Amino acid sequence: MNGSLFVNFPFIVVALLLALGFYTIGFKRNLIKVIIGVEILEGAVNMFIVALGYVKGGYAPIYTQAPQEAVGKMVLPTPQALTLTSIVIGVAVTALMLAFAVNIYRHYGTLDVTRVRRLRG
């Protein structure tokens, strides 16, 4: 317990978003909504990582025409790079999931996950 609730507000938001994402994946019946749930999870994790890079009163880590006081007070660049990677991966996953959803609708005529169940047992 080395940080109080209000200081850690961004992390609390991350936890809420994660919970929301898991709820959506677990309890929604429409396949598109389930995919949106995965996206929410994606956003939560991205936000968590980018929040880790923040330094109090920091500036963007870019030297082009930066204000003079920015030198030595830049936020950490690695989390931003990681988030960029993770966002692109998220786009890729979503595109493939939607393609599968289109195929499922073509074959089953429904997107209700409780009725998309030919594989069981």
Add this chain to the structure above:
Amino acid sequence: MRKALGLFAFLAFVLFLFAATISLRPFGEPPHAEMDSYFIEHAQEEASANNVVTSVVFDYRGFDTLGEATVLFTAVSGVLMALRHYGGKEK
């Protein structure tokens, strides 16, 4: 029964995550920034770029970016394959 089980797992997970976030280090005060300060100090000289984030993305962690480009390539191949035309096959 299934719903109850799911709800239980869900609640456990939420508690788990709250613990993770509350006992994490305070926001805005990274305790160890050796790697990042190296990037900020050396990006202009080693990678010859004003934008430190780009230098991290393409130089220091360039291999991740190759992987990332590959992921996009994979997804495009996958989407094109999943939505290819299937004439004459059983539905």
Add this chain to the structure above:
Amino acid sequence: MTTTIIKTTTRLLAPLILVFGSYIILHGHLTPGGGFQGGAVFASGLILLIVANVRDKVQKLFEKTPLTQLESLGALGFLGIGLLGLMSYTFLKNAIANSGFLFGGTTPQGINPGYLNTGGTLSYLNIFVGTKVLAGLTSIVLIFFLILRRERDEW
């Protein structure tokens, strides 16, 4: 989705978006953005062209566009730049920085106005990744568009 208002707006807006995307790709090592972001912006311009037109016209517009080849070209270019470093260093070494080659200029230390002729392999990688991303995203949207429009006629 193909009213006159949308068509006219697209005609005015799409070239601007494409130019802006190219700017972000080329200045990736100086200003916020880079290959991925610029490629996404560029692709959104092309996607605007796709969704604002009827199916036949889109098919004619993109029939000759070598999207697959562009995508492979971008990916292979990235790999090639990586292999360039193998000559005397390691895979993906920034071998062009400070070498005097194209994009091989020296960056002054500290705050500066930003010079385009710097960045070494970074600038090349930005361009290749930009090519790859614009081709990839456009072909994803294109295939969804074509499939769904076709099936709507069939249903």
Add this chain to the structure above:
Amino acid sequence: MIEHLPALMVALPLFGAFIAPLFKKHYKGVSIWAIFITGISVVLSLLLMKEVVTNGIIMYVFGADKPTLVLPSGYAVPIRIMFEVDAMGAFMAISATLMSFVGAIYSYSHVKKDTGLEKYYALLMLLEAGILGMVLTGDLFNLFVFLEIAGIAGSALVGFRNYRGEASEAGIKYLMVSSVASLMVLFAVGIFYGQYGNLNLAYIAKNVSFNMVDMIALGLLFASFAMKCGAVPMHYWVPDAYTEVPAGINPPLLVATYASLYALFRVSFTLFANVVIDLARVGWIMSILGVLTMFIGVTMALIQKDVKRLMSYHAISQTGYMLLGVGVGLTVLHDPSKLAEFGRDAMAGGVFHIINHIIYKSLLLMTAGALFYVTGTRNLNEMGGLARKMPITTISFMVGAAAISGLPPFNGFASKFLIYETSYRLNPLLTVFAMVTSVLTLASFVKVFASAFLGPPLEKFENKREVPKPMIVAMLILAALCILFGLFPNVVLDKLVYPAVDALINFAQYHSWGGLA
């Protein structure tokens, strides 16, 4: 050039995959291209193993001046992404390249009549590249990226038969599981980054303090990798994915599953091995998970009618043996006398079982694919009397079935025997469960053999013939490996398995980047 081997291992399949879509409709050309590329990577992986065994851990730092420049001058923290190849990673790399090669040969005829093959082979090579990246990397975020590559490529291939609704259903299920698991891995990576400001596996392992947050990260990593390697209770995606994927992709997909198992071992041994107290508990959890996995898998398999689905449930059950073997080793990792007594052998059994299982389960799934290719059905009740029509498939099936049931002199016996012997020393009850599972496995395969191959020849299969040559070649390669590994287990154990086990045990070596820092 030899010092660039780790980078080339990943660059070669990527190169092959990026070229593949340019073949367009020349399906024959692209299949030969894929066989060519995967064949070269088999050679590269064998070279890599040789290098690792002679010179110890190989480091490869991407973008540095020299491949071995782990730390920049005057700095105590690693900056760049690096590959850290120890014998365990090289061992997994050999399985990945070998199985991709066999899969590419098999696919040459198996998917000949389908369309979209340039994408199919591109994805096959991407899957291979993803697995290779996962098992060679020494960077946590890099691990996540390659996990996603393998997951996306695998799920796209599961949905390859897009004229079947079931394929898309299995594909989205697999993609959902793998993306959620990868996101949780990423969350754990973020936790480590927030704590230690670095992403290097060895650096974090050296500095990990095991406070509450680290414990949560360990839990997340453990759960997500267990989910991705198909351990009970997150096993439900395995049968669907394995059943719907074309049989030529089954071998690399199996290796992709076990690459997650490798990551699980990596996390338990390398990342958290410094912690003395809780490691035994992790080992016990792993062993019990293993026993549950094997038992539930085999009971589900007994009631299946679909031949590929039956074999997929056996794949779950066999994963349990690996978890059991390595889990037993993990419980005694910090007790040198017990480790020498049975811990090392238990882990050798578990690790040996990985490659054995990959070989014989690929063989079995390929024979199932051959049955499907010839008869057009996977339902056991509709088959019968095929032994005379398909002699080579029948022999391959018999070899695979004997191996999976642990009958001597096939390879399954060698590794299972090691596991029985050593788990008995920890707790006899574990051994009893493992043996009962083995007997049930045998019963289940006798049933398959009787209903598919024996019996009177059916009229509807009158004109059926043996499968084409490339499929036969692929099956015979694996059958020969089954027999060879069973006849000379000591050679394989000494050359491949014990180096890999020792690499896991000597985690201090890994922590110091092979003695470079």
